[in-house]
Amino acid sequence: MIDIQDLSFSYGNVTALENVSLKETEPIITGLWGRNGSGKTTLMKLISGLEQPNQGKISINGITPYNNSEAMNHVTFMQEDHPFSDLWDVEDVLRFGAYFNENWDQAFAEYLLEVFELPRKKKIRQFSKGMKTMIKITLGLASKAPVTIMDEPSNGLDAHMRKQFYDVLLDTYEEHPRFILLSTHHIEEIEPLCEKIAVIDQQTIIRYEDTEDLKRHGVLITGPFEAVKSVIGNSRVIDERRIGKQLHVMIDDSLHMDLGVKENEAAGLTIEKAPLQDYLVNLTKKGTKKHEHA
Ligand SMILES: Nc1ncnc2c1ncn2[C@@H]1O[C@H](COP(=O)(O)OP(=O)(O)OP(=O)(O)O)[C@@H](O)[C@H]1O
Numbered sequence: 001m002i003d004i005q006d007l008s009f010s011y012g013n014v015t016a017l018e019n020v021s022l023k024e025t026e027p028i029i030t031g032l033w034g035r036n037g038s039g040k041t042t043l044m045k046l047i048s049g050l051e052q053p054n055q056g057k058i059s060i061n062g063i064t065p066y067n068n069s070e071a072m073n074h075v076t077f078m079q080e081d082h083p084f085s086d087l088w089d090v091e092d093v094l095r096f097g098a099y100f101n102e103n104w105d106q107a108f109a110e111y112l113l114e115v116f117e118l119p120r121k122k123k124i125r126q127f128s129k130g131m132k133t134m135i136k137i138t139l140g141l142a143s144k145a146p147v148t149i150m151d152e153p154s155n156g157l158d159a160h161m162r163k164q165f166y167d168v169l170l171d172t173y174e175e176h177p178r179f180i181l182l183s184t185h186h187i188e189e190i191e192p193l194c195e196k197i198a199v200i201d202q203q204t205i206i207r208y209e210d211t212e213d214l215k216r217h218g219v220l221i222t223g224p225f226e227a228v229k230s231v232i233g234n235s236r237v238i239d240e241r242r243i244g245k246q247l248h249v250m251i252d253d254s255l256h257m258d259l260g261v262k263e264n265e266a267a268g269l270t271i272e273k274a275p276l277q278d279y280l281v282n283l284t285k286k287g288t289k290k291h292e293h294a
Pocket residue numbers: 011014015016034035036037038039040041042043185
């Protein structure tokens with residue numbers, strides 16, 4: 001389906017991606033999480049053939065996307081600032097979608113316009129941020145491309161429209177499975193949709209795993225200094241704060257028996273699972289260090 005090997009890319013002397021590898025053979029929904037400037041958009045542009053790698057290979061269903069007109073039948077990329085013409089209204093966007101996508105589903109596109117309550121005759125440039133996101137979702141999903149890439153697809157959506165987005169995405173995916181890559185800074189916004197999550201940091205993908213496995217990671221431990229130090233052992237500490245005699249740490253580990261037992265409560269320790277977003281932020285922050293055994 002998608003095979004990226006040892007990919008590197010620079011804008012002039014700014015290295016945006018280095019030695020990125022990611023392989024997925026199943027048509028699944030994948031989240032791409034990373035902090036600002038981590039390289040998410042660059043990776044998406046490379047996958048969709050808008051940029052040429054400096055090094056490494058990308059294969060989409062056996063096709064190299066850069067400078068390859070056939071790739072358009074395999075990949076759709078909905079950019080965060082999608083280049084819609086100033087003159088276009090919704091009907092122009094749909095005509096564009098039908099012209100450039102061989103799997104275009106006009107009936108589904110019409111249905112999505114109704115779900116998102118989009119006015120047909122209004123110019124896209126007059127749309128609100130959320131409405132622009134909804135027309136991009138419409139274009140992206142109705143294209144039914146085997147590889148569908150969406151940069152920040154929940155950007156600007158209110159709670160109701162985000163729920164509508166989840167519902168239509170899951171329905172169309174179930175009916176017509178394809179590889180869907182969704183990028184975000186806020187993992188909670190897309191995590192319920194994603195079977196796997198790729199984490200990008202310092203120009204490369206540092207994790208690519210099942211969402212459920214990733215969600216088990218990140219444990220918060222709070223309590224008296226010595227008790228916390230003794231329970232964390234050799235676990236990797238990704239956040240540490242001292243407040244008075246209390247120590248608060250987050251470790252890059254999953255909740256397991258050694259950490260969860262009642263004796264720890266007796267020692268005044270609180271041990272709990274950290275929210276996934278907090279875990280990812282700490283995992284990718286500068287200066288994250290290995291705990292040295294006391
Ligand atoms: N056109 C460009 N010219 C020069 N440098 C660029 C260009 N586009 C991106 N970069 C640089 O490449 C790196 C990766 O940027 P990219 O836009 O891929 O990150 P991102 O993860 O999508 O960021 P964000 O979440 O803030 O949108 C950053 O250092 C950025 O400054």
